[in-house]
Amino acid sequence: MRYIGAVQAVVTADLFDREPTAAELDAIEREMPVILAGVELLDAQITTLNRTPSELDARRIRRAHRRVLAARRELANGSITIAGVGA
Template sequence: MASLTSVPDDPGDAPAVAPAEASGVALIHLMREAQPVAMIHLSPVGGEEPTAAELATIEQEWPLIAAELDLLEAEISCITAGPAASVLDRRRVRRAQRRVLAAGRELVADEFATDGAA
């Protein structure tokens, strides 16, 4: 239970009753002691690192990944704005969607070109 500050008998200029944590001292103290916690544990399985081929695949897919991250950012902005989302916010989402589709088409076209050349 939080300790309360004392309130004088004359409430004229006296501060309101507030928990000691309201000053932020307890919160700062807790934040200093807290250790970061990974929400998803992503350590390599069996101590394996990605191979050169896997890294090359990630690099090849990076334009699509970047476009998807841009789309996510645009969607978050639009959702955060709620009913106050402007026409420009919605246009930003649509443009990001088009970039994701274009990057996906390009990736598929590159895969077909590579498979056709082999």
């Protein structure tokens, strides 16, 4: 069996093959508190999938949901500062 392959290497990289830019990395860094709060909420919800949620589970989910809302509010208000930037 013969394999048909490219004769030349690709000269320019696709958009999907590139590294994130500094601006994209900064945006991810600014959104990291929201991402982490969302992961915490998802973790709290996943733990209750296979059982009936107890009062402790309900409190954990409510607390995680409040953290998500607070992180989103801080991001929207621009009050999240990155180390070395802002006051």
